[in-house]
Amino acid sequence: MTNDPSSKACGHGFDFSVPQLAGVLIPIVLGFALLIGLLQALAAFKWLPTARPVQGFDEVLLSHRHTMLRADHPAEIIVIGDSSSAVNIEAPLLSRLLPAEPRVLNQGMFMGIDMAIYGQAAGNFIKHHPGQVKLVVLLTTAEQLPNTRMSPYHESYWHGLFEGDDTGKPRSPASAWLAMDVARLRLANHVVPFAVHGQSGWFYGHPLFLRDHLPRHDGSTVDRGWFNRSGREDLSHWRINPDRAREAAKLRDAIPRDVTLAFGIAPMPEGYVGPEFRDQRDALMREFNEWLQADILLTNLPARLPNGYCASTVHLNQRGQEAFTRLLAEELERLGALGR
Amino acid sequence: MLFNSTDFFAFFGVFLLAWYLVRGDLGARNWLIVFASYIFYAWWDYRFTALLLWSSVVDYAVAIGMGRVQSSSSSFEATPSVPHVDNNDGDRSEDDKSSLRLRRKLLLLVSLVSNLGVLFFFKYFDFFRESMRALLDQFGMQMNWTGLQFILPVGISFYTFQTISYTVDVYRGRVEATRNFGQFLAYVAFFPQLVAGPIERASHLLPQLARKLTITLPMVESGLWLFIWGLFKKVVLADSFGHLVDPVFSYVDPEATQTLIATVAFAFQIYCDFSGYTDMARGMARMLGFDLMLNFNLPYFAISVQDFWRRWHISLSTWLRDYLYVPLGGNRLGVGRTHLNLLVVMLLGGLWHGAAWNFVAWGLWQAVGLMANRLWAERTFARPVRLPGALNWLLTMLFVLYGWLLFRSTSAEQVLVLTASLAHWSPPIWAGAQFRELLFLAAPLVILQLFQWRTGDHEIVLRLPRWARGALQAVLIYVILLFWQREAAPFIYFQF
Structure with a gap:
């Protein structure tokens, strides 16, 4: 590479040879390759600690939901759905508010995954606890119904849990080849003290605290945010995604017919949707139920709540959670949902 | 284009290859920098490359103008030994000198107004309008100016300050105005430091663009x-x-x-x-x-x-x-x-x-x-x-x-x-x-x-x-x- 043209018009010259440059780059490339080789070998010989899916909120949540499928829990009511179900319903409070105080287990997950997985979170629990569960409450946000699925990673993570693999499937072939998931789940998560990201981090701190919080609250979580957006949205263009309809049928199949299935749509902030949203919500609910075939539609639940009760367009905050749980308890009692 | 993106790594890889190929030609090297820098900048919003070019063209021309005035002024000052026979001639050269100084000042003003004007309109106009509106509201007065609501061109404060420093340095006689347009465009738009600095001085970067570089x-x-x-x-x-x-x-x-x-x-x-x-x-x-x-x-x-x-x-x-x-x-x-x-x-x-x-x-x-x-x-x-x-x-x-x-x-x-x-x-x-x-x-x-x-x-x-x-x-x-x-x-x- 050495060239030193003496011409004045010369742009630049390299005062080193290719072997000299290789002498700089090879230690880096070699070090990188050795590191990957070492990680792959340690994983292959099972010399690394077990996977610790603690880095993300989602992994902790899915891991907890999977653990609960066979856990010794006396739940008679199971709550399922997207993150609105995990966040908006406080399971112990709902239990206290209902006659005879039946135990409630929150198995709510999040948006972006196959809704059939919500069905598994209830159906498998029912299968492992025969004759125990009387009611399944499905709560989703209206936002979920028009959406297409987004996160194959989380779906494969969930399915992997059934196969005893809690590392999650690699996000990409390159990620597998570079041993990124091995490094992240089996190594980094044991030594890196990263807090949960976002607002939740300031409530739960480390993901391990979230893991502690979930069993103490029968699976319910809290969003500590505060909705302060202004300007309403016109959501009249929302239509149910046909994929969702197919998923709904699978969800229904996972719940035995002798268990009552109630379905509701989570409220949205008054600052985000207008009063006309109620009619739209009811229409969406009825249309979706053509596939879902729920036994009870929770149409008396509020379609909107004041901004002060909301953490975001799809989540309630702690204050909203308590209010909504009370309204849900009243509605379930009014409909005699447990006595069916 | 962000340094921490895969797009940038692809861009830089191609650039390095081209960099190797143009090693034998100073002009081609600088034009390569210009071309790559404008691609790099256009990745955000191609429309704002016009602003970058405008800033460069104005300051290039202003500096050359000041350089010409400087050399005319120097020619007056460089001939003190010539005896002034005619007093009127002496008076005229003093007038000429002050007129040249004025022209240099005016040229500097053109550069400052152009650069700071662009900066003001894109970055500060809405802020001052909103502040003025809030102030007038306090006195129960209404203001009907509409906001410009421009998108802020990325890195505008950095390259504007860089070009201002160039014209001021030329005005002060600390830097010689470059007559090589490619070099000057490369100085203003040099992609590694275009959008977030360091704000380079012409006295430091321009000479590097003007000479052969040896990479060790x-x-x-x-x-x-x-x-x-x-x-x-x-x-x-x-x-x-x-x-x-x-x-x-x-x-x-x-x-x-x-x-x-x-x-x-x-x-x-x-x-x-x-x-x-x-x-x-x-x-x-x-x-x-x-x-x-x-x-x-x-x-x-x-x-x-x-x-x-x-x-x-x-x-x-x-x-x-x-x-x-x-x-x-x-x-x-x-x-x-x-x-x-x-x-x-x-x-x-x-x-x-x-x-x-x-x-x-x-x-x-x-x-x-x-x-x-x-x-x-x-x-x-x-x-x-x-x-x-x-x-x-x-x-x-x-x-x-x-x-x-x-x-x-x-x-x-x-x-x-x-x-x-x-x-x-x-x-x-x-x-x-x-x-x-x-x-x-x-x-x-x-x-x-x-x-x-x-x-x-x-x-x-x-x-x-x-x-x-x-x-x-x-x-x-x-x-x-x-x-x-x-x-x-x-x-x-x-x-x-």
């Missing part, structure tokens, strides 16, 4: 190290610190521990984000054979506010000193005027960062600190008391931290809420996790900088044996990939 192996080694370390600071440290910061600064009722941890995290975030960018810019430039100025000199080791400003964003602080503070009179016109100059410079320095009142408040806070620092150092009020170095450092850091709280806040109300929150202490369960994360993230930076500070050697890593440095770089690259986000987080200073 130590330059490649140090450039590579700077680039990897800068990328690590951005992708791993700055973006992770951001997770500790953002929730608190969008929160309604924070507690003291939250505010404190988030503010300290922001101090690290903004440093890692900005100095990470600078390191990458300097590293890339060095691999290409260029030298860009040092922009950060261990700022969190400062033991006074004045010391902090000698170490933080050096290319801006020296710019403000040379093109604003000194022309205003600097410290030559007495204590009162010195402090007034400091106030003006820091307020404008604050406003340079963004069109918002929190930046003005931050500038004011820094000005107050610098004034207090001067009064203390000159013992105007205080008795000659020498504080221990550690105490000096602690007081300086507390001052700097509160400054960052002002800087990061989005409203006066938030500043008040966060400040008041410092009085509400409680033992929350999350504090341990957040604090541990803060320490964990800060550790690699603090450890390296302690070595740099103790030895006074910024490139201490380059003294390691090659195999050890290679292993360290390999680990850093692996961790960068571990933290790599498909959607790259933008650099904080891009918004300025």
Whole structure:
């Protein structure tokens, strides 16, 4: 590479040879390759600690939901759905508010995954606890119904849990080849003290605290945010995604017919949707139920709540959670949902 | 195009190949820089390349105009030995000289109006309009000006200041106007430092563009190290610190521990984000054979506010000193005027960062600190008391931290809420996790900088044996990939 043209018009010259440059780059490339080789070998010989899916909120949540499928829990009511179900319903409070105080287990997950997985979170629990569960409450946000699925990673993570693999499937072939998931789940998560990201981090701190919080609250979580957006949205263009309809049928199949299935749509902030949203919500609910075939539609639940009760367009905050749980308890009692 | 994106790596790979191919031709080399820099800039919004070109063309022409006037003026001044036979001729040459001076001033004015005008319209017009509207509202008056609502062209404050420094230096006779358009375009648009500095002086960068560069192996080694370390600071440290910061600064009722941890995290975030960018810019430039100025000199080791400003964003602080503070009179016109100059410079320095009142408040806070620092150092009020170095450092850091709280806040109300929150202490369960994360993230930076500070050697890593440095770089690259986000987080200073 050495060239030193003496011409004045010369742009630049390299005062080193290719072997000299290789002498700089090879230690880096070699070090990188050795590191990957070492990680792959340690994983292959099972010399690394077990996977610790603690880095993300989602992994902790899915891991907890999977653990609960066979856990010794006396739940008679199971709550399922997207993150609105995990966040908006406080399971112990709902239990206290209902006659005879039946135990409630929150198995709510999040948006972006196959809704059939919500069905598994209830159906498998029912299968492992025969004759125990009387009611399944499905709560989703209206936002979920028009959406297409987004996160194959989380779906494969969930399915992997059934196969005893809690590392999650690699996000990409390159990620597998570079041993990124091995490094992240089996190594980094044991030594890196990263807090949960976002607002939740300031409530739960480390993901391990979230893991502690979930069993103490029968699976319910809290969003500590505060909705302060202004300007309403016109959501009249929302239509149910046909994929969702197919998923709904699978969800229904996972719940035995002798268990009552109630379905509701989570409220949205008054600052985000207008009063006309109620009619739209009811229409969406009825249309979706053509596939879902729920036994009870929770149409008396509020379609909107004041901004002060909301953490975001799809989540309630702690204050909203308590209010909504009370309204849900009243509605379930009014409909005699447990006595069916 | 962000340095921390896959697009950029593809772009830089192609650029390096082209760089190798044009090594034999100086003109082609500079035009390659121009072409690549405009592609790089157009990646955000191709329309704003017109602004970049406008700034360059105006200042190129203005400087040449001033150069012509200078040479005419010199020809008058270079012939003093010629006896003036006719008194009228002598009078005319004096008139001509003052007319030439006036022409030079007018040319400078054209450059300043053009550059600052563009900056004002794109960055400050809506801010001043909104402030004026709020002020008139107080008096029950209505204002019907509509806002321009322009998108802020990325890096506009950086390249505008760079071109202004060029025309002012030509005006002052410190730099010769370049007649090579390609060189000048490359000076303004040089992509490694185009959007977030360092704000290079023409006297430093232009000569490098005008001559043949020799790229040595130590330059490649140090450039590579700077680039990897800068990328690590951005992708791993700055973006992770951001997770500790953002929730608190969008929160309604924070507690003291939250505010404190988030503010300290922001101090690290903004440093890692900005100095990470600078390191990458300097590293890339060095691999290409260029030298860009040092922009950060261990700022969190400062033991006074004045010391902090000698170490933080050096290319801006020296710019403000040379093109604003000194022309205003600097410290030559007495204590009162010195402090007034400091106030003006820091307020404008604050406003340079963004069109918002929190930046003005931050500038004011820094000005107050610098004034207090001067009064203390000159013992105007205080008795000659020498504080221990550690105490000096602690007081300086507390001052700097509160400054960052002002800087990061989005409203006066938030500043008040966060400040008041410092009085509400409680033992929350999350504090341990957040604090541990803060320490964990800060550790690699603090450890390296302690070595740099103790030895006074910024490139201490380059003294390691090659195999050890290679292993360290390999680990850093692996961790960068571990933290790599498909959607790259933008650099904080891009918004300025």
